[in-house]
Structure formats: C-alpha cells, structure tokens
Amino acid sequence: MAQAEQRSFPVSWDQLHRDSRALAWRLVEKGPFKGIAAVTRGGLVPAAVIARELDLRMIDTLCIVSYRDDNTQGELEVLKNVDHDSEGWLIIDDLVDTGKTASVVRELMPKAHFATVYAKPAGRPLVDSFVTEVSQDTWILFPWDAELQSVPPIIHNSRKG
Ligand SMILES: O=P(O)(O)OC[C@H]1O[C@H](OP(=O)(O)OP(=O)(O)O)[C@H](O)[C@@H]1O
C-alpha cells in the first residue's frame, strides 16, 4: 500500500528515543548479547540507543534494500551480510511491516534474537521482541523522513467538508 493511502503515525525523535529505550528494557532479560547487527538504514538509530543502554560496543550491519523512493517494495537485495556466527547476537531494525525484510534477516542470522521497535500484524510473528504494534494500514513516519511545517487551523479544514 502506498504511503498516501494509509493512516500516518508520526514518530518524533523524543518518542523514538523513549520507544528504543523501552525495547532495551525488554532485551535486558534476553541477553547477554555478543553484539548488535543493525539492519540499515532504519535500524541504525534504534541500534545506537540500545547499544548505549545494554553497554554493547560490537556493532555490525546487515545492509538490505527493499523499499524504493515511492515507498513501494521491490525485490530485496542484500548488499552486506555479517561474517560471523549469529549465536548470541541481537538484530535491531526500526520496524517490521510485511515481514519480507525480517524473513531475509532471519535466514542470514538464524540463531540471533531479532527485535524491532514497531511491528505491524503481518510481520509481527517474525520478530522475537518489539514495543509498539500499529495497524497494517498505518505508515510510520520516522523523524529522519520528516520536517516541521505549518498547517492550517482545524476550523479551516472542517469548513471545506
Ligand atoms: O517488513 P517489510 O515490509 O520488509 O518492511 C520493513 C523494512 O522496510 C524499511 O526498510 P527499507 O527497506 O525501506 O530501507 P531503509 O531502512 O534503508 O529505509 C524498514 O526499515 C524495515 O527494514
């Protein structure tokens, strides 16, 4: 579903920090972990927050491309894998949506614990830990994809209808 046809769930930097820390709290009892594999690019920011909270310094990346600029999903391409065993590792991504990225990630690192900050119902069974679930028709708008802009007062919009 294209972004314009969906509900929007805007996430501020503050909210993302809070939700990433909430995920870190959940992960404490699932560890200890040898390190974090961040799924680029969306996993990089939550991975930094979680690495700080769990005192992890070993950070690797799984570099995967799936969504194009128009927010439709194409063929998944793995640009970079890890070169170590996945046992004891924590994989972090920002969200799981259809689960396509998650299923590739699981194949690449089958023994790792896979955690995302946000989850939609179709992908939820593929992650081990997450914080907040949103409906499948919701587009999560991350702070790195957004900027502040002025909007008309509510009363102006309500007169149009
Ligand atoms: O469950 P799925 O339907 O596969 O979607 C989830 C993936 O899509 C987004 O990444 P994207 O491929 O857009 O790349 P990015 O992280 O570089 O923004 C998001 O960061 C997840 O990795």
Ligand SMILES: O=c1[nH]c(=O)c2nc[nH]c2[nH]1
């Ligand atoms: O910024 C994003 N928000 C989403 O809801 C989403 N789903 C897949 N990929 C996504 N990227």
Ligand SMILES: [Mg+2]
């Ligand atoms: Mg991603």
